[in-house]
Amino acid sequence: ADGARVVVIGAGISGLAAARQLADRGFKVTVLEARDRIGGRLWSDRSFGIPLDLGASWIHGTRGNPVAQLSESLGQPLQDWNYEDRAIIDLTGHRGRLQERADEFLTGLEDFASQAGSHAATLTIRDAVSHIRRKRRIAHLSDAEIGALITNHVELDYAADSGELALAALGEGRVLGGPDAILPRGYDRLAHGLAGDLEVRLSSSVDGIYHSSNGVSVLVNGQTFSADYAIVTVPLGVLKSGRIDFGPPLPDAKRKAIGNLGMGVLNKVYLTFAEPFWEPDALNFIRVSDKPRQFAYWINLSRATGVPVLGALNAGSFARDLEAMDNAGRMAAAHEALRTMFGADLPVPKAGISSAWASDAQALGSYSFLAPGSTSADRLALAASVNDRVFFAGEATSPDFPATVHGALLSGRKAAEEVQALAS
Numbered sequence: 001a002d003g004a005r006v007v008v009i010g011a012g013i014s015g016l017a018a019a020r021q022l023a024d025r026g027f028k029v030t031v032l033e034a035r036d037r038i039g040g041r042l043w044s045d046r047s048f049g050i051p052l053d054l055g056a057s058w059i060h061g062t063r064g065n066p067v068a069q070l071s072e073s074l075g076q077p078l079q080d081w082n083y084e085d086r087a088i089i090d091l092t093g094h095r096g097r098l099q100e101r102a103d104e105f106l107t108g109l110e111d112f113a114s115q116a117g118s119h120a121a122t123l124t125i126r127d128a129v130s131h132i133r134r135k136r137r138i139a140h141l142s143d144a145e146i147g148a149l150i151t152n153h154v155e156l157d158y159a160a161d162s163g164e165l166a167l168a169a170l171g172e173g174r175v176l177g178g179p180d181a182i183l184p185r186g187y188d189r190l191a192h193g194l195a196g197d198l199e200v201r202l203s204s205s206v207d208g209i210y211h212s213s214n215g216v217s218v219l220v221n222g223q224t225f226s227a228d229y230a231i232v233t234v235p236l237g238v239l240k241s242g243r244i245d246f247g248p249p250l251p252d253a254k255r256k257a258i259g260n261l262g263m264g265v266l267n268k269v270y271l272t273f274a275e276p277f278w279e280p281d282a283l284n285f286i287r288v289s290d291k292p293r294q295f296a297y298w299i300n301l302s303r304a305t306g307v308p309v310l311g312a313l314n315a316g317s318f319a320r321d322l323e324a325m326d327n328a329g330r331m332a333a334a335h336e337a338l339r340t341m342f343g344a345d346l347p348v349p350k351a352g353i354s355s356a357w358a359s360d361a362q363a364l365g366s367y368s369f370l371a372p373g374s375t376s377a378d379r380l381a382l383a384a385s386v387n388d389r390v391f392f393a394g395e396a397t398s399p400d401f402p403a404t405v406h407g408a409l410l411s412g413r414k415a416a417e418e419v420q421a422l423a424s
């Protein structure tokens with residue numbers, strides 16, 4: 001590589017994967033990271049003495065998954081996660097029906113999506129649900145049941161309300177086989193393992209990226225940093241905010257893609273207790289209620305951490321509503337939801353923590369989704385390099401595995417390969 005100099009913007013998994021690969025091949029690599037920590041949307045909080053992941057928790061599909069391979073090479077153990085291992089707590093009086101209905105509902109939705117053809121890009125998932133309800137395909141399901149199915153099978157996956165999601169979001173990307181798994185020692189171990197001895201400058205928020213035929217200048221903390229190539233891995237939310245100045249301005253196709261794609265919100269609230277009051281072996285709890293978006297899905301991390309701890313996942317508009325509260329307010333709301341599930345006389349939690357990804361200035365959301373009018377062509381436009389100087393990576397650039405850790409990791413490696421190809 002003749003010691004070509006590369007600046008990587010962002011020390012999330014995509015930026016670190018790109019930096020690692022280039023450094024290993026003899027490039028001079030500097031990573032500029034705005035936060036005072038690495039990992040980005042891999043963020044394991046240890047304030048209660050156990051790792052609790054406020055960003056990603058799961059490796060989705062461990063078979064052939066580069067994230068599972070990385071975990072293994074770093075000696076990080078995995079724990080399989082079985083979503084079928086669950087208890088459904090139906091507060092609407094139809095105990096046990098939901099399970100049987102899920103397949104019907106999802107098949108109905110998928111059939112409709114495949115018939116919709118090109119309309120799948122402009123219709124929302126909410127439109128599709130009302131359509132199949134009108135056609136009586138799922139007429140026997142109650143509003144609460146449909147709400148629970150949409151939240152648990154769609155909204156929590158894509159981090160957006162069904163009315164924000166293009167129907168095409170359902171079929172986007174590829175799914176890897178094998179069980180899902182969590183990293184009981186914390187997902188951030190992968191970021192630290194990749195970073196190793198890389199030069200990472202923390203608290204270095206990039207304000208401008210300028211390129212010419214000679215190279216790239218990056219404006220950071222009022223100073224200019226020069227390199228031959230830049231790899232930009234900041235989240236889609238940050239690109240949407242326009243906070244980073246690009247000179248020359250980004251090409252139209254890329255600006256359109258940034259506008260078209262949606263940035264979703266998924267937030268977590270964890271509560272720890274002195275003793276478990278739930279079935280200690282059930283991994284997942286589903287709450288079916290007349291407020292289907294609120295606290296519909298809980299995970300039990302007692303087995304993984306050895307501490308009685310439950311976590312709630314909320315997506316879309318309700319995840320945003322929670323961000324308007326402080327941590328104590330979120331804990332109180334979560335505790336109230338648990339009281340509806342496990343009884344009014346629950347012990348108070350010992351402690352709680354929560355995420356607020358939409359208001360996090362270095363993320364401005366959780367992960368990307370296909371909004372009506374966007375297609376995976378937008379992801380390719382986002383991934384495209386500019387004048388062979390400025391390269392792009394990150395989960396939102398991955399048409400195969402958007403919104404995932406492995407998609408981000410692979411996009412970083414791909415950007416590194418593009419730089420290598422030019423410099424060789």
Ligand SMILES: Cc1cc2nc3c(=O)[nH]c(=O)nc-3n(C[C@H](O)[C@H](O)[C@H](O)COP(=O)(O)OP(=O)(O)OC[C@H]3O[C@@H](n4cnc5c(N)ncnc54)[C@H](O)[C@@H]3O)c2cc1C
Pocket residue numbers: 009010011012013014015032033034035038039040041042054055056057058059060204205206207233234235238244266267268355357361362363365366367393394395396402403404405406408
């Ligand atoms: C709550 C939540 C749950 C999730 N669950 C899962 C899951 O279970 N499984 C899964 O596969 N995926 C999950 N994801 C998605 C996954 O976490 C992301 O796809 C992946 O971590 C993104 O990596 P990245 O490198 O693209 O971005 P990031 O990790 O966001 O890295 C980008 C980096 O850029 C930095 N940055 C931003 N602005 C600037 C600037 N101006 N200057 C310098 N640096 C800047 C940021 O601080 C950040 O460190 C989840 C995400 C969230 C938020």
